Amino acid sequence: MSAIVYQIPLAQLEAFRGLAAVVRSERPIDLVAELSSEDIGNLAYVQLCGLPSDTDVLVHWAEGLPVELLLDQPEQKFPSLYRYTKLQDNHPVRIAIPVEPGFEKAVKLASSLQFAVKLEIGQPEPALIASLARVLDGYLHKSTVTQPIEFFHSVLLGYCRDEPIDLWAIQEEDPALIRTIDEEGRECLPGRLSSLVPGPAPDEFVADWSTGLSAAGAECTECPFFSACRSYFKWPDRDYDCAGVKALLTTLKQAAEALRADLAAAASSLGATP
């Protein structure tokens, strides 16, 4: 079983030193000042909040350490991604983008600048499904998209390789894998679960949630994507209509099957096993 990763504000780092962590901050210069090389060794990545302006200090700091940039208000703020391209000289950089009106432009620019993308998808409104379908089409078919767009990327690879898929893990919202530390130092459930009071067995949250919905006869019972999704898209509104996201997952599954067939054909022509 994987160790839990703690998503920690820099100000609370002292109490959590030595744990596997993601450290978040709005001030890059503070990251440089306060994280020791030992701390950096325990980091999965650092998360930059609020589109900070002084990221020059990170260009040559902790080279190789992944950086995630939170792009809130994507419709208004997406052009500012140009200011962060130099970080890529020495860091893998991912842009976390909430799926809300205008996010499509942000994804397009992020991909055009060769940033990886993580969609904070939640429960997208029907009006956003068409945008998501266009983004997915770009991810699958546009030669100008060269970096991963999550969750698409991990789901595609999972289907292609016939490996288990876990959307809660991909979206970094499974309490068995990740916990958030709030600004006051309290341990919370991650992502969209953060408003919940942690129960006695937070590791069991996803299993409890998904089996509960299945037992109640929700849409999940018959869903072909249940093993990958485990009712991810039913949180927090259990009555959310999954038709749109199922269409996205269907497209991904079909693309993975086509890709697998192509790889098998290519391997066969080379006399190898895929």
Added chain:
Amino acid sequence: MINGNHLSLVLLSTNQCNAACDYCFEDKTRDRLSLERLQLIIGKVLDHMDAHGIGALTINWQGGEAMLLPPSWYREAFDWISVAAAQRGKRVEHGLQTNLLAYTAEWDGLIAEMFGNSISTSLDYPNLHRKVPGHNPEHYDALWARKLEMARAAGIDVKVISVLNQGTLEIGAERFYEHLVDELCITDFQINTPFPGGGDNATKQSLALDAAELARFHCELADLWLERGQQLGVSIGPFDQLMNYFMGRPFSLPCIWGKNCADELIAIDARGNVAQCDCWVTSYPGHVFGNIIECDSLSQLLWNSSARQQFSERPIRLVQSDCIQCDYMALCHGGCPIRTYSVSQSLFEKDPYCDLYTSLFRHMERRGIEVARDLAAAR
């Protein structure tokens, strides 16, 4: 701020030129860099690199005409820069862009040592605008061809930049390719689009080319290269790099399509003026970032320059207009500032060759897919 791992510097060793090309964008003067000034400039460039952790520098030597300074000057410059850079743990590479007119055998040793025995020159075909003062383009071509032959005989690899004109479009891609590749045996060249940079004149007013004709020429030349040249090791920019891009290979696109050229390079002229690139540094005083001789710190000069800030903001502004809708934004980012400014007198418009670029990108993407399929079928 210019930071990251690499700095590209266009350095004009002189603002003087021995040619008088009608379409030249530079405002030429008799200024030449002294070695003392060069040391001052390079010292401040290295200070900037130290301050921002930049480990590598490429100096692209240009003019005016760079060969108007003697090889002995470059020899001293090379030695001094090598020592100064090594003391700071920096790597430096040098490139030379020259019209070749002043080339003699005296350059051979220096070219081998300083420039890796490879230089870049310019040739238009047909030549309508490149001239030696008091002579016609044919005279220029004959002189240039003799120098090319001499350089090649000395074993120097000569790359060529060719600016297209109406005559080029009229003779067509086939004849153009034949002349450069089959007749002149040039195996590495880049085609550039013209722009009316610098002071105005009648020639510059007539440089504009029909976008559809230009696109057709590019696509036909790209196809000729794919059919005839690529297998033989002929390299034509930007087709070669676009092909790399669309086939998922490592690529290096020309600066006109950079994410933000303000983050990548600067030019410094023989007076010490600093600007975005050689297209700006002598001809557009209002867009000069400052003077490196007069400033205390290049980093501060760049940081405080409102002119540079405009270049930096350009792609951010453009992406808020129709560039975000383009399928090929990842390749172009609104295109080249000087091509834009010289036509529209604004930095905040997209490149006037937008239609050409999108046609070419689409064509190369299609050809990339075809080549990939052919390769797969051949296995």
